[in-house]
Amino acid sequence: MPRLVGGAWREPREGHAIDVVDPADTRRVVARVPEMDPAEVAELYELAEAGAAVWAATSPLERAAVMVRTAALLRERAAEIAADLVAEMGKTRAEADGEVGKAADFFDYYASWARQPYGQLLHDARPGTETSTRTEPLGVVCLITPWNDPLLTPARKAAPALISGNAVVLKPAGETPLVALHLARALDDAGLPAGVLGVALGRASRISAALLDDPRLAAVSFTGSTEVGRSLQRQLAGRDVRLQTEMGGKNATAILDDADLALAIPTVAAAVFGQAGQRCTATSRIVVDRAVAEKVIAGLVEAAKALRPGPGGEPGTTMGPLVSSRHRDEVLGHIARAEADGAVLAVGGSAPAEPEFAHGCYVLPTVLRDVAPHMAIWREEVFGPVVAVRVVDGFDEAVEAVNDSVYGLAAGVFTQDLGRAHEFARRVNAGQVSVNLPTPGWDVHLPFGGFGASGSPFKEQGAEALRFYSRVKTVAIRFGA
Incomplete structure (x- = not known):
């Protein structure tokens, strides 16, 4: 050209x-x-x-x-x-x-x-x-x-x-x-x-x-x-x-104990796996209250399994490949290290095994649970269809976990308590804050940018x-x- x-x-x-x-x-x-x-x-x-x-x-x-x-x-x-x-x-x-x-x-x-x-x-x-x-x-x-x-x-x-x-x-x-x-x-x-x-x-x-x-x-x-x-x-x-x-970013969404899970789970899943996770505002960390953690993890696993990887122009494809073979290998390397550090693979974690994917740059949508703050998967940007789930107890721990990052691009919270929503927006260290919404999706007239290393x-x-x-x-x- x-x-x-x-x-x-x-x-x-x-x-x-x-x-x-x-x-x-x-x-x-x-x-x-x-x-x-x-x-x-x-x-x-x-x-x-x-x-x-x-x-x-x-x-x-x-x-x-x-x-x-x-x-x-x-x-x-x-x-x-x-x-x-x-x-x-x-x-x-x-x-x-x-x-x-x-x-x-x-x-x-x-x-x-x-x-x-x-x-x-x-x-x-x-x-x-x-x-x-x-x-x-x-x-x-x-x-x-x-x-x-x-x-x-x-x-x-x-x-x-x-x-x-x-x-x-x-x-x-x-x-x-x-x-x-x-x-x-x-x-x-x-x-x-x-x-x-x-x-x-x-x-x-x-x-x-x-x-x-x-x-x-x-x-x-x-x-x-x-x-x-x-x-x-x-x-x-x-x-x-x-x-x-x-x-860079390591965007976190907190799902509190009073969240509407019928709204939160599909919304967060789309924020994690949309564009194969290759968005600067994609949700890559989920902070979930212990009271609803198992339901949230089960819902994310179900959402991941429902996605259909494939060429972007093919009818029925709901998640395309990563941009290159090198990037695919980097994302798979992050997953392998997370497992070695003690995170538990709930779903995904590999490239598809089917022959039709052999020459593509695919990574299956991946959910990692039992993630601890010392793990690299909690701190390093992956930029792929991978989410790290960390369980906390209560609102204050949730805010602390969201802020536990050198990055500060986007953050979200799911709650039905308006007071908690405003308090989260006040205390969180991120340039974009979403309440009951996905972390991506900011319109052209809305100021956009992050804090810290973002x-x-x-x-x-x-x-x-x-x-x-x-x-x-x-x-x-x-x-x-």
């Missing part, structure tokens, strides 16, 4: 391409995309610098019009985009359809900000002086996005960056570049000026220095592992480059995202004596 460079689409150079494979059958090559070198990344920045000047001078209403057209094109092409998303990442078709729709929503939502008030007038103690604030774009921003939501996350970042007037260099994950190219195609077809968007394709080990060391870089927004996010913090330290990070102070989504992609200038004008 070609890549977008300065408003033109270039085919891969001979011998410089990367195969994209289907995680449902790794023998199948889905596409070949360009493998860029550092010089080609530098060219993107050169074009972005020129594009940023044009885009910053463009009326926000004109920017919004491009974004509205982009949203319409994404919806118009939804079937094709979703099919590629299933093929390269492994999601079910329903999950892929949902992602395309939500990506379009980001562009519509941020386009609406072109008609919102901006800046403010401020009283000034100096006579005859009018003081105001205004916002300006930063310039060129680099967006580094993961493989688990390869269209939604670029849209989540690019939409506020673009409406704010910035140029964007997008680096999608190497496993899932196809839908990022669909996004670039939609923006280009919608009339985005040349250079305002460039897509950097290739292996991070080869082009990361070119992406991060360029002097024209004003900001980096990153979604991925905490390990890589911390590395970015060190690499960008001491430079005038903003950094936004949405990193991310930086800059939030994504909603009005908060615009703060990261713009700077504030204060202007005082003396107009009289």
Whole structure:
């Protein structure tokens, strides 16, 4: 597939391409995309610098019009985009359809900000002086996005960056570049000026220095592992480059003794196993009161057994594969270590044994019980269809167990006591708190981001995202004596 460079689409150079494979059958090559070198990344920045000047001078209403057209094109092409998303990442078709729709929503939502008030007038103690604030774009921003939501996350970042007037260099994950190219195609077809968007394709080990060391870089927004996010913090330290990070999570949901189990069990099961657990907000720890623990565990086991793994595009599939063979092996390694540490396997714990799964990256939905706080499975992010269950006694122990993590992305509680719900929301250390709801599922206008090792102070989504992609200038004008 070609890549977008300065408003033109270039085919891969001979011998410089990367195969994209289907995680449902790794023998199948889905596409070949360009493998860029550092010089080609530098060219993107050169074009972005020129594009940023044009885009910053463009009326926000004109920017919004491009974004509205982009949203319409994404919806118009939804079937094709979703099919590629299933093929390269492994999601079910329903999950892929949902992602395309939500990506379009980001562009519509941020386009609406072109008609919102901006800046403010401020009283000034100096006579005859009018003081105001205004916002300006930063310039060129680099967006580094993961493989688990390869269209939604670029849209989540690019939409506020673009409406704010910035140029964007997008680096999608190497496993899932196809839908990022669909996004670039939609923006280009919608009339985005040349250079305002460039897509950097290739292996991070080869082009990361070119992406991060360029002097024209004003900001980096990153979604991925905490390990890589911390590395970015060190690499960008001491430079005038903003950094936004949405990193790891070990999200916990507490099921209290008064919970409505008919609501809690299927809701939590969907939060654990949806997208094969490959969501940053997936529930990966369950804290359950001893009074209802056996019922909850039995319900989770039943829900896990009811899931049907398979290729995402196949009718009847309710859970697709993991994104790669390497990731599958890592998840299986976490499960094996948990058992060695003393956790008890209630269901799952392996790859499917049937021959039709032999060349896919599958892990059966897994429930681990009798988990103790010292175990790695309680503390380390797995990012797969695996949940660790810990039994506690009472509300205070439940809150303590939920907070027993270096991460702080999402947390949930199931209770019928409104006082407990508010107290849980007050005491829990997480950026997103759900009551009688799944931990995933936050809409485009709701601020999103975590605490601790889960991310930086800059939030994504909603009005908060615009703060990261713009700077504030204060202007005082003396107009009289």
